[in-house]
Amino acid sequence: MSDLALSPSATPDESSRHRAWRRGWYRFRRNPAAVAGLVLVVLVVVAALGAPWLAPSPESAGTFVNFGERHQPPSLHHLFGTDNVGRDVFSRVLYGYRVSLLLVVFVLGLSVPFGVLLGLLAGYYGGWIETVIMRITDIFLAIPALVMALAITAALSPSLMNGMIAISLLWWNWHTRLIYTTVHALRHEEYVEAAKIAGASDAHILFREILPNCISVISVKVTLDAGFVILIGAGLSFLGLGAQPPTPDLGTMVASGANYLPEDWWESVLPGLAILFAILGFNLLGDGLRDLLDVEVS
Amino acid sequence: ATTVTLNVVQIFGTIDPAKVTDYTGYMAAVNLYDGLVTVDKDGAIQPLLASSWEASPDATTYTFHLRPNATFHNGAPVTADDVVYSVKRLLAIDQGPSYLFKGVLGPDSVTASDAHTVVFHLQKVFSPFLATVPLIFVVDSKTVQANVKDGDWGQAYVADHDVGSGPYMLESWTRGSEMRLKRFDNYALGWGKDPIDNLRFVVTNDEATVRSLAASGELTMTSEFQANETYTALAKMSRFRVVEQPTGTAFYLKMNTQVAPTDDLHVRKAIACATDYATIRTTIYPGDALAGPLPAVFKSDYLDTLKEPSFDLNCAKDELAKSAYAGKGPIPLTFTYVAGASFEEEIGLLMKSNLEKVGFKVSLDPEPWNRITEIASKVSTTPNVTEVFFGATYASPDSMFFTQYDSAASGTWSSMEWLNNPDVDKMIADARATTDPAQQAAIYKKLQQTIVDLQPDAFLLVQKVRHAMDKCLTGYNYVPVQSFDYNFHNYSWTCGN
Amino acid sequence: MSTEVPLLQVEDLTKLFPIRRGLFQRVIGHVRAIDGVGFDIRRGEIFGLAGESGSGKSTLARIVVGLDGASSGRIRFVGEDVHTLRGTRGFRRRVQMVFQNPGSSLNPRRSIEQTLSVPLRFHGIAPSAIAPRVRELLEMVELPASFRAKYPFELSGGQKQRVAIARALAVEPELLVLDEPTSALDVSVQAKVIELLMRIRNELDLSYLFISHDLSLMRNFTTRIAVMYLGKLCEMGFTGDVFDHPAHPYTQGLISSVPVVSEEEAALKPAVERIRGEIPSPANVPPGCSFHTRCPAAFRPCRIDDPAFVQVGFEHRTRCHLFPRDSTA
C-alpha cells in the first residue's frame, strides 16, 4: 500500500522520531500480552536488583543454614516456605533472579555481538567467507543446545561460570543465522548499493547502513532469547551442571526440592513458577516487540 | 512366585566378577556367583563352594576342599580347574579386586590337586588373605573358554552372560534401568522355606520415584541411600518397616594433609572442632558416633578409650589461632562432596556455615563420584576436605587402615588424606606380617590412637544401614564386606505367596 | 559525427551469469544477460535504453556504475579505460546512479541528512562543509531544508526519489545512470520528477543514461535511444528517427503496443502485427536472430544467422535480416 496517506500531518512541533515512538507505544499498549510481559520483566529485574532490600532473609542466599527450621511450609513468616537446610525459599528466589539475569547478560553479551558480527560478514561478503561461517554455524545448529552444553560443562566441570560459557558457545549460531538471512536479503537493497556507489567503505555499509536495519530483528530475538537462556540454564542446573550450592539458582532449587515431593512441594514448585514467570515475561515482551516492529525472527 | 523389587542408586556397571569394583556391581555378583568362602554378619569367614579349608602353619599355603555337588547354572559341576581358571583370569584381566592380590598371588600360585581340591601358594605372608578370598568368584571355565575372542578371557561374553554358580541366575538386564534375576533351583546350598523366586533391581536415585514406586506397591525394598524424608514417608505406609543396623562403614571428612591450609595440624583440628556432629548424626544423616578411624564393629581390634569428638566453635577458633595460617584474613578451603547426594550437600552447607564463622572461606565443589576418584589421584588436585564413606572391602581392620592411611595406597579416593606417615606405614606392615590375633589387636589399637592424634580426618559417624522393606521380607543382616548383605539366598518371604 | 571524445564508451560488452545445475551445482551454461553491447554517450545527452523486462538493462547499468564487473568488453570514461579507473574515487564520483524503487533506495533507518552526507563524507568533503551542502542539495531537488531531519517513511514516493537524486548529485557527477527512476511512481509524480531531471541537467550540464520501458516517456525525454532485446541492442538512433521510422520489427511492435490517450498518437503507431508471446529466457537464447521466435516478419535466415548491427540511416542502426549489411544508405 502506499504510505502517502500516512504522511506528514502531525503537528509541526512534534519531531518525527518522537511521533514514531508514540505510535509504537500506542500499538504496544493495545497489546495486553506485551504489556503483561513488560510488567513481568520489570518485576523480575526489580526483584533481582532489589533482592538485598526485598528479601526477608538475605542471608538465606548465602552460607546460612538452620536445621531447626527445615521444610517449613509457606507461611507469613516464610512466604515460600523453607528448604532442606532451613533457608527461606522466597529470599532465595529473589536472589535466584540475580543469577538468572546474570546468566542472560553474560550469555547474550558474549554471544550476540559475536554471532551478529559473523552473520554480518557472511551475509554481506558471501563467497567463501559465507561458506565457512555458515557451514560451521550449521554444525553447531545440528547439536541440541542442551546436550552440547551438558557435554561442555562436563568437560569443564560444573559451575555457573562454565555453564554460562557453554551456553554462550552455543548461542551465537542462532544470531549468526538470523542476521545472515536478514543481511542476505538486505545486501542487494538499493540503499546498500547506493551507498556503495556513493563510495562508502565496507565498514560504513556494514555498521551504518545494514546493522541498524537488523536492530529490530536483534532486539526482538534478544528479548525472546533472554527467556530461552533462562530456560536452558535452568535445565542445566536442574541436572546439577549449573550453579553450585549455596548459590541460589532457580533450576538447582527445583532439582533439589524435587527430592521432597510431594510432601514439601513448595521447595520445587514455587521456584519453578518463578522460572516460568521470568521466561513468560521475556516471551510476552518479545512477542509484543515482534508485532510492534513487525519482524520475522525464526 | 515371590518377587523382590529393590532400587539401586547407581547403574550396574559390569557383572563380570573379574571386573566388579563397586558396591552396585557386587550386589549382582554376590547373587550370580559364589566364591570359595563367604562372610557372615559378624565378619566371620563361612564355607561356600569350599566346604572346608586349612592353612599351613606359616600361613603361606591354603588348601580348599570343594563341595562335590555344586553346579553352575548350566548344570556343569564346579571343579578345582574352574577355581584355578577363575584366579588366572582375575589376575590376567587385572581389574576389579585383583589389586588385592598384587605380590600375594601369581598366575601359577593356584593349583588343583584333584577335582575338588585347590591349593593357594602365597608369595608372601599376608595375614588378611582369608578375608580377601570371598571376593574371588568362580566362573565356569568351559563356557568362558568357549567364548574367548582374541584372547580376551571371555570378557565380551561374561559382560552380558552369567557364568556362575550363585543362588540366582540372570534373567534380563536393561542397562541403566533394571536387572532381573531368577532363582537357581539346584543351588549347592539348597533352599529353605519361602525363598525369594525373583529379584528385580530398579535403577533410580530419585527420591520421588522411589516413593511413588513404594506407594504403588511396586517396591519391596529401598536402597540404603535414601533421604531421611523417604524413610519417614515409607515408614508411614503400613506395608513397610525401616530396618536399621550399624555398619562397618565410617563417614569421614578426609583432609588433604599435604596442601595448604590443611597441611597444618591445627587447621585440621579446627575443622574437626567446627563440625556439628550432633546435627549431622541426628538430623541430616542418622548414624552412630565415630571416635576414630575404625568403627566399633571390629570389636576385638577397636580402641574403646577414644573420646567422641564434639562440636565447639571456640575450640575451633583457638586451634585456628595456633595455626600458621592465622591472622591473614579468611583462610580459603576447598570442600568437595558427591554431587547429587542431598545429605552430603546439607553437610557441606552446614560445614561451610560453621567454618566461615571461625575464619575460613569455603568453596563447595560437588563432583560426580568418578571425578572424585580422578582428582584423588594427585596431591595437587585433591581438595582440602572431602566427604567420603569408607567400609571394609574384606573383613579385616587391615582393609580400613591399609587402604586409607598407608602411603603405598595413596592416590585413591579412600586415601585422600595423603597421610604418608612412616610410623603408620610401619604399624600396618607389622600387623600384616603377624598371624597372632592378640598381637595384631595391640598394633591396631596403637595405630588408632596415632591416627586420631594426627587428625587426618574429622570422624563424622558410623553409618547405619537403613532399608525400608516390606514387612514380609525377612533375613536381612548387615555384612561388613562390600554389598554382601544383598545375597538373597539369606532372605525369605514370610507371608506366603 | 562529433570529434569530441564521448563521455562514456561501451565496447562489445558481455556479461554472463553462470547457471548451476545437477548434483554438484556445476556450471552447465550461462545466462547471457548482456551480449556484445556497444554504444557511446556524449556529453550533455540523454541516452535512453529501452526493452522488456529481463533484457539486461539493469545489468548494464550496474556495470556502468561499477557495481558489477563485465565478463568481457570494455568501458571507457572520457576515453580512459574504466578497468583502471574502477573502484577509484575519481571514477566513482563521476558516475552516479538513481534506482528504480524509491521505497528501497533510501535506508529506512537513516535520516535524509545522514543519507545525503554519505557520499560527501567519502569524497573528502570537509565535515564543516557537509551541512551547508546538504541544504544546497535539497534546494536543488526542490525540497524544503526541514526535510533534513526526516526519515524516509515520512516521505512520499516522489519525495524519496528526489532525495535519491540529490544523493546522486552530491558529488557532482558527470553522468547519471537512471534505472527506471519513475516506473514506481504515479503519472502525476512522474511528471514532476522528470521535470526536475530536465532542469538539473540543464543547470549542471549532466548526461543521463536513462533506462525505462515506458516508450512514451522515452519519446519525450531522450536524445538518443537504444532498444535492447535479450542482451543485445537491436536498434539505436536519435529518438525522433527511431520513433518515426522504427526499423526493427521488435521496435515496431513495442511502439505499437503502447496504450495511448489520443487518436493523434494512435495514428503514429506503426501498423504492424502484434508481437506474440513472451520474451524467452536469456539462459536459453534462440539461435540465429534471438527475436525470430516472436517476430511477425521472421523468415528462414532469421533462424540460422544472427544479423549484423547495420546502419539504416544517419546514426541509426538496427540488427535485422530485413536490412542486409549492404543496404546501408
Next chain:
Amino acid sequence: MEYFFFIVRRLMWSLLVLVGLSIVIFMIARVVPGDPARIALGPLATTEQVANLRHKMGLDRPLYVQYAVYIGGLVRGDFGQSLLTQRSVALDLRTAFPATLELVLATIVIATLLGIPTGVLAARFKDTWVDNIGRVVSLLGVVTPSFFIALLLQLLVGYYLHFLPVNGRLDPSVSFTPDITGLVLVDALIRGQPGVWFDGLRHLLLPAISLAAASLGQIARITRSSMIDVSRKDYVEAARAFGIPDLVTTFKYMLKPSFIPTLTILGLEFASLLGNAFLVEMVFGWPGMAAYGVRAILHKDFNAIMGVVMITGAFFVFVNLLIDVLLGTVDPRIRIRGARS
C-alpha cells in the same frame, strides 16, 4: 531430477555436518580433564594398571591418530567401549535409542495432532477468545521448562490422583522385552499383547505430554502465524472471491502452504525437543538415550558421551533431511527447482 539432486546434496551435506560434529565432540571429549583408563579401572587401581590400560586403549597416541581410529570405528558402527557399562556403546545405544525414539515419536504425534488444530483455530478466529485461549496455552507450553511440567504432572497426576505411573517404561510386574523394533507399543502389538500395550501407553503418556508441551506450543504458534501470513496472500483472497467455502479455503488453500514455514522451523525446533528429552527422561526414569547420556556425562564416560552426541546429531540431521523431503512433497517449487525458495 533437480529435486533428487537437491536431496542428495542435502544428504552429503548432512554427512559433512556429522563429520564436523564428530570433530567438535571429539575435541571436547579429549580436553576433558579425566582419565578414561582410571575411570574404567575403578577407584582402587594402581598407577601401573592405569598406564597399561591407557596403552591398550590407545590413549597415549597422538590426538589425530586417536581421531582416525575413532572415525574408523564409527564407519563400522563401532562407538568404542563404554567405561561405565564396560561394553560396546553401540550395543548400549541399541537399547537406549528406541526408548528415546518411542518417546520422541509419541511427542511428535501429540504435538502435531494438537498443535496444528490449535494454531489453525487461533488463526481462523484471530483476536477472539478462541485465539486468546489458544495463544495462552501455546505460550505456556513454550515457556514452561519441560522438567517443571514433568514434575508438576508427576505431582498432580501421579501422586495426588494416582492416575498414571510416573516412572519407567513398563510396570515392574510386566515382563516384556521390546526386541523387534525396540518400541514397546509397536512390539506389543506385533506380539499381540494388549495388556503390555496398554501398560506401555500408560507409562508413555506423562513423559510424552511433558515433552510435547513445548513443541505443541511452538507448532501452534508457527501454524497460527503462518496461517495469518497466508491469509493475507492474494491467492486466499482469490479463493474467497471465487466463492470457495471458508472451510475449504482454510483447510486446503491456507493450511498446505502454511506447512512450509511450519515444517522449516520445526526442523530446527527438533533440536530443542531432543534437548528437553534429556531432562524429561531423567525425571521419569525413562531408560532412554538421554538418561544414558546424562549418566555418561556425569561419569565422564567419553565414548558414551560421544556416542550419544553423535546419535543425537545424526537423528537431528536425519529428521531435517526428512523435513526437506516432506517440504518437497508440500512445495512443488522445491520439487521443480530443486532448491529452497
Next chain:
Amino acid sequence: MTVSGPNKGGPVLRVDDLRVAFSTFDGVADVLSGVDLEVHPGQRVGLVGESGCGKSVTMRAIMGILASPPARVRGRITFAGEELLTMGRAQRQALKGTAMSMVFQDPMTALNPVFRIGEQLTDVVRWADRRRGLRRTASERRARILEVLGQVRLPDPERIFDAYPVQLSGGMRQRVLIAMALLNRPRFLIADEPGTALDVTTQDEILRLLNELVRDEGLALLMITHNLGVVREMTDYVYVMYAGNVVEHGTTDAIFAAPAHPYTRALFACVPKLSGGRAYAGIEGTLPDYTRPPEGCRFHPRCPHAEARCFERPPSFDLGEQHHSACWLHAPTEAKS
C-alpha cells in the same frame, strides 16, 4: 468501439453512495466517501485514478472481500437488482465467482503455489456447481476447464491443467487467472489492473484477449486501472476517481475528447505522449490523509481553480452527452454565465 447505452434493462451493477472507512492508529480513515457507479450489461466500464485513490477498495467492497474489522462498509451495492450488502452470507457467497467474477491483478501471487492449476480451477467450478445445484461429473468439469484454457489461448491446455504455477510464465499465469474468472460463465467481470505486472507487449496481448472475450461473451466489465491509455482502448464508459470520490464520469469518447474536471485535466496533462512535445506537468501536492480529508471537494487543496465554494462538496453536474463532473466549475449557473 461498441457504445452500449446505459439503459438496456437496467444496470448489472449499481453502486450507490458507497462509503468505506478503516479504523487505524491515526483514527478513522474515510477512504471511500460516497462512490456512485453503474455498469450495464455488455458495457465495459473503466475506473481510473492515481495510486491510493481507492480503486481497489471499491473493487473489494463490490466483491465482498474486505476484512470486516477494520473496514466498515456502508451504502448500497445492487447486483442484478439484488442488494449485496444486506443479503444473506450464503446467498452472497453463491454469487462470487459465478454471476460476478474477477480477474486478479498480480499473476505471481494470485495463484496458490502449492496446488496444480487444474485442481484450483476444478475447485472453483465444483463449489459453484454445488451452490447452483448443478450436477456435473469430474470429466465434464475437466472438459469445461480445458475449454476455457483454450479460450484464453493457452497452448496445450492439458499440460497447463497438470502444471504448478511455478512452471508457467507470468503471461501464462495471467491467462489462467482470466480463465478462472470466466469458468462459471459470469455476467459481470471486475478486472483490477490486469497485466500491469507484465511487460508492455504481454500486457497488450492480455488486454486484447480480455477485450475480445468480454465482447464475445457479452459480459459487463469493470476495469480498474491507472493507465489512461488502457482506458481509452478498452472501455466504453469511464469513472475518474480521486481520493475516494468519483470526480468525473462519462463515455470514454466524451471524456477523452474533453476532460472537464480539473483533476482529470491535470491527469491528462501528466501523461507523456507518444507524439512527443514534452508539454506536460505534474500535479502539485499529494493525496490527502484519509483520516483528515479536506472538506468539500477533496481535490481543492491541489486545484489551481480552487475557491471558497470548494469547501462544500460539489454534486455531480451533468455536462450532457453522458458526461458528468463533480466540480463547482460546472455548476449550471456557472456554466451558463
